[in-house]
Amino acid sequence: MTQQQRQALDELLRHAPFDIGGELGEQRALFHEMIASVPLPEDVTATPGRLGGIPVVTVETPGADSSSVVLYFHGGAYALGSAGDSVGLAADVARRVGVRAVSVDYRLAPEHPFPAAVDDAVAAYRALLADGTPSSEVAFVGESAGGGLVVATLVALKEAGLPQPSSAVVFSPWADLTLSGDSLTGKADVDPALTAKGLQIRARGYLGETDPATPLASPVFADLTGLAPLLIQVGSHEILLDDAVRLAARAADHDVAVELQVWPHVPHVFQGFAALLDEADAALTSAAVFTRAHWPAG
Template identity: 40%
Template structure:
């Protein structure tokens, strides 16, 4: 990532490397309701800025499915192929808004010609685990009931949403339901115990996350459950009979170990997994549509998903 890129990005503007993102949140207690409120407002503002910079026509149609709010994302190219991508946004399981945290699913829909259903799943502390997981399961089951084949459904997500995507498929597998064709994961947070090596080794390079932020988010999301519950921290699950996945990450994010360890565990269980790491880039960099690497990542995932959903590339 060039210095010019950093200056242009509204989320990372005027930040020093390693300050854990916006400095006013770096050392704050994310179990505090006032901090959560302030961070939600901050993320909402920054998401609006990124969305405003997106040079892409799109429409959002609000819908409620089995009591779960969601939005259908349509672009000029989204009806080229029949199928659906379920998208689960990031935000540490306690923030994020489907109406503006949507630059990745909009770009993805346009790139591969498939509609995206972005899920406004329950957030902690109001709705801790397992509410978000239950919401995602309800959305998937709804699509099956509507006549979509599991082979025409993929699940994607970023950060916490990436972890939730993996947990959703783990639960679907355990329930004996037909699994989606593939998963697409941007910087997935799959270890809420924070035992990954890069939590410490890359903290001086991290531009948005801090260990204290992650600890607080993990605590309020898990509630009374143990953090090593595989449906909370999917890194502790087994990946036997799991669908193909692509993982996309940056080399300068403290959650890089999560991506690497997930890829390793999946591969050791003979699951098809593609891990791509972009040098000198940060957590969920694909959200910034101005970056050439964002386009590269979206296109790479698009090719992967189309192939696994048996569509022409």
């Protein structure tokens, strides 16, 4: 990506009407409009359904292997977004991995505070296993809050005695709701998308009276021993950089097979800009290679 392309993307994000900390109803509508403005490829099918009572959207592309599945968790600071809004990025992941994706429409805060999102994620995975899909044929992928939710769900599965999926990939994970990472201030000037104030507002809405250091809310503080192999991708120009770095360090300390990729000069969840950024295309390809390598035949 050229410097001009990076500057153009930064300007686009900085001048977007969306503000993660703004009035919730308005921001939910803007978030949806912003994502819905990008058309899906004609060969992508998105089918709403339910999994263990949890609303989901199954995303398929031509030639997908039906025996394996990516369980996908959208972003939105636990307060915005939906499985439907995530179809574009979920479809890109599914196409590259060569399987179908099932995007989980977990309940949002503040209407449904912690641990509702974790409970829904576990319920969806339980149902997938009950339907006959082996855990070895399931991979988790999540973006932003959905990335933090992926890791929290892995911890919850371990605590419940359920098998881990084959692997997990997280894009720009929000993994510390105490907001104690140095990059919250150190990267504030270069992050065109997120603000510490906005995240603080959404953390309060999600947590309610819960301690923000609770491991299932902030997995940077969790015991990660025994978790599935984990790939963490993050941009160097985002305030959540330290969440990713500290999560990777903790996973390594707890003997998780973890890989951290810090992509220079790109923003939060840059993977969603594969049509614009060479880095996004390369990162998604890397994520697909990682995921396929951990299938039983990988």
